Amino acid sequence: MISERLRRLVPYTPGEQPQGREYIKLNTNENPYPPAPEVFAALSGFDPAVLRRYPDPSASRLREAVAAEVGLSRDLVFAGNGSDEVLSFAFFSFFEGGRGPLLLPEFTYSFYPVFCDFYGIPLKRIPLEPDLSFDPRRFVGEPSSCGAAFANPNAPTGIGVARREIELLLERYPRDRVILVDEAYVDFGGESVVGLVESHENLLVVQTFSKSRALAGMRLGFAFGAKPLIAALEAAKDAFNSYPLDAIAQAVGIAAAKASAYYREMNRKVMATRERFSRSARNLGFRVLPSSANFVLASLPARSGRELYSSLKERGILVRHFDIQGIRDFVRVTIGTDAEMDALLAQMRALADDRAP
Ligand SMILES: Cc1ncc(COP(=O)(O)O)c(C=O)c1O
Numbered sequence: 115m116i117s118e119r120l121r122r123l124v125p126y127t128p129g130e131q132p133q134g135r136e137y138i139k140l141n142t143n144e145n146p147y148p149p150a151p152e153v154f155a156a157l158s159g160f161d162p163a164v165l166r167r168y169p170d171p172s173a174s175r176l177r178e179a180v181a182a183e184v185g186l187s188r189d190l191v192f193a194g195n196g197s198d199e200v201l202s203f204a205f206f207s208f209f210e211g212g213r214g215p216l217l218l219p220e221f222t223y224s225f226y227p228v229f230c231d232f233y234g235i236p237l238k239r240i241p242l243e244p245d246l247s248f249d250p251r252r253f254v255g256e257p258s259s260c261g262a263a264f265a266n267p268n269a270p271t272g273i274g275v276a277r278r279e280i281e282l283l284l285e286r287y288p289r290d291r292v293i294l295v296d297e298a299y300v301d302f303g304g305e306s307v308v309g310l311v312e313s314h315e316n317l318l319v320v321q322t323f324s325k326s327r328a329l330a331g332m333r334l335g336f337a338f339g340a341k342p343l344i345a346a347l348e349a350a351k352d353a354f355n356s357y358p359l360d361a362i363a364q365a366v367g368i369a370a371a372k373a374s375a376y377y378r379e380m381n382r383k384v385m386a387t388r389e390r391f392s393r394s395a396r397n398l399g400f401r402v403l404p405s406s407a408n409f410v411l412a413s414l415p416a417r418s419g420r421e422l423y424s425s426l427k428e429r430g431i432l433v434r435h436f437d438i439q440g441i442r443d444f445v446r447v448t449i450g451t452d453a454e455m456d457a458l459l460a461q462m463r464a465l466a467d468d469r470a471p
Contacts, residue, residue: 126228137432140448145328150373169361179371192347195358197322197335203350205229208292217262219248250283263294272405277305299407301326315340413444
């Protein structure tokens with residue numbers, strides 16, 4: 115009864131959302147701070163009578179609010195049910211169809227290869243640099259590709275790419291193929307290229323409210339691009355589900371879009387905690403990659419990543435381990451509150467001492 119294609123597909127594995135024991139949860143890059151007060155007000159003021167009707171299928175007011183925040187017009191913005199859905203529509207709209215492989219960095223968001231499998235898109239992984247950073251200009255030498263996608267800052271390394279590097283890629287890569295830049299973590303110190311979509315018709319920038327606007331549970335994701343790209347995403351959406359964003363999500367999204375000052379301050383706190391945590395972890399003997407995101411990739415010499423993950427879990431702290439050649443030695447740690455990171459550092463100190471001869 116199950117299709118051959120689905121039986122061959124290896125689905126994405128989301129991070130654990132434990133339902134029993136209480137953990138310090140640092141495994142899915144959620145924000146440790148609450149959404150803006152405006153979000154609470156939008157929810158408590160929401161009139162359930164509105165739910166009788168279908169929501170606005172094109173989320174016009176939400177797109178307008180989000181567009182205003184980044185200084186673009188509404189017709190350059192697409193809204194979807196979390197950026198995973200937006201990415202899925204984008205892979206279908208721009209990369210499907212046998213025009214050569216899609217270029218991805220060797221390590222990047224592990225959902226991209228799943229979308230490729232789902233839509234039958236061949237992919238080609240481009241190596242990272244020895245320090246695990248990624249140079250997007252490496253895509254330039256691959257003209258027979260159908261497009262390129264990468265996260266900036268990258269996941270799970272947390273390492274960002276400068277805007278200028280992406281400009282150089284855009285100048286040299288074929289203009290008739292889409293370059294997708296996933297800016298899920300850009301508000302934690304990355305350099306956004308959203309301002310370039312007006313001048314580069316093959317650039318699609320994807321963002322989310324899940325991380326820097328503390329709304330992972332609401333499922334709000336966006337794409338920014340030239341009108342034909344946004345129209346294509348609208349068509350893909352309408353071929354799948356005309357109403358991916360319910361009325362509550364649209365109301366909450368508008369409130370969150372207008373609360374940028376609150377979120378800037380909150381994310382500044384996350385970044386300060388990240389820097390303090392990274393310094394302390396390095397002092398304990400951990401290797402910590404430089405991050406512009408709300409997580410860091412860390413390893414402890416002579417301990418495997420799997421061991422680190424399991425020992426921390428036993429001690430009540432959930433981090434993420436990727437069983438992938440090249441980053442197997444690391445765990446990915448989401449930046450929590452200062453108190454959560456202090457609790458983690460105490461356990462990391464114990465693990466580092468254990469290792470000492
Ligand atoms: C790089 C990257 N892109 C997109 C997403 C998806 O975010 P959401 O679907 O919650 O918007 C994630 C989530 O972890 C991510 O790490």
